Amino acid sequence: MEDQNGSLAIDLGAKLLLEIQGVNAKLNSSFVGLVKNKFLITQMPVLVDFEKEQLLQHLYPENKTTVRYLNMGTVLGFQSQIIKYIMVPFPMLFLTYPRKVESLNLRKHRRIRCVFPAVANFDSKQLEVIIVDLSDGGCGLFLRSDQKDTLKVDYDDIVKVQCPALGHGPDNPMDCVVKRFIGSGKGMELGLKFSDKESETLKQVRNFIGQVSNYV
Numbered sequence: 001m002e003d004q005n006g007s008l009a010i011d012l013g014a015k016l017l018l019e020i021q022g023v024n025a026k027l028n029s030s031f032v033g034l035v036k037n038k039f040l041i042t043q044m045p046v047l048v049d050f051e052k053e054q055l056l057q058h059l060y061p062e063n064k065t066t067v068r069y070l071n072m073g074t075v076l077g078f079q080s081q082i083i084k085y086i087m088v089p090f091p092m093l094f095l096t097y098p099r100k101v102e103s104l105n106l107r108k109h110r111r112i113r114c115v116f117p118a119v120a121n122f123d124s125k126q127l128e129v130i131i132v133d134l135s136d137g138g139c140g141l142f143l144r145s146d147q148k149d150t151l152k153v154d155y156d157d158i159v160k161v162q163c164p165a166l167g168h169g170p171d172n173p174m175d176c177v178v179k180r181f182i183g184s185g186k187g188m189e190l191g192l193k194f195s196d197k198e199s200e201t202l203k204q205v206r207n208f209i210g211q212v213s214n215y216v
Contacts, residue, residue, distance in 0.1 A: 008034060008098070009071055018045050019066040020082070022058040029093070031069070037097050039083055042067075044091030059085045065095060074103045111135040112212050118163040121173070122151060131163055134209055138176065138193040148188040153181055159192055167204040174202065 016029040027045030034040035045055065059082055068077040078098035085093045116131040120141060127147050133140040139161070143151065160173040168174050180191030194202060 008036075008040065008101070009076075010034075010069060011071075014069050014071075016042055017068045018042070019068075020045075020055075020058050021064040023055060027055075032092060034097065039097055040080075040095050042093045042095065044085065044087075044093055056085075059093065067095070067098075076101050076103050078102065111140075112209055116163050116165045118161055121160040121162075122153065122157065125151060127151070129161075131161070131166075132189070134205065136206055136209060138179070138191065139174070141190040141192060143188045143190065145187045148183055151188075153178055153188075153190065155179065158195075159190075161192070166208060174205070175199070 010031050012031060012033065014031040016031055018027045018029050020027065029042045029045045032041040032043060061082060061084060063082045065080045065082055066077060067080055068075055070076075078101045080095040080098055083094040083096060085091070111133050112135065113133050114131060118129050118131045118141070120127050120129045127143060129147075130142045131139050132142045141159075141161070155178055157178045159176045159178060161176055162168055162170055162173045166174075175195040176192035177195055178190055179193045180189075182189045196202075
């Protein structure tokens with residue numbers, strides 16, 4: 001899978017699972033960077049119950065490697081080959097750029113990316129937010145960094161979301177609970193679960209997802 005610029009859809013620092021031919025262990029690593037269509041770089045795999053010397057013996061050029069990682073609730077994987085590894089200034093592994101990336105969707109509900117202005121009510125605080133994805137089971141919200149600093153949020157907190165574009169105003173908000181929150185320098189992403197996904201008030205959301213799914 002690639003982003004809108006045609007680059008590999010993977011975030012810096014993303015957790016990776018490496019399977020290196022000849023190594024009878026799945027190794028944890030993280031993504032460092034890439035040069036499109038040439039190579040990608042990971043941290044040297046974290047060694048757990050595996051001899052470092054034995055691992056290094058299998059990090060020879062062209063040895064086959066399977067790389068897996070998580071992106072938007074989907075496990076992505078691709079075949080690659082080792083180019084080389086370095087230990088100085090930092091232990092890193094260079095891999096060939098993948099020709100093809102395959103996916104295995106782990107979500108119960110298909111999630112559609114979107115950009116909808118919305119209003120979220122957190123207890124007594126009301127914030128203007130953006131809905132960045134939708135599914136039959138819930139939605140994702142994005143909050144700006146200045147909003148993040150004024151908000152205290154925890155798992156299972158109740159959130160009422162208004163989104164006129166989806167037919168949900170002050171009188172019929174979407175009742176949600178917080179299931180995930182990730183902060184960054186740009187802001188915060190919240191993963192919300194609809195409290196009652198069979199509610200009649202969510203009918204328009206389900207209809208929207210059904211219509212869009214025919215084109216994506």
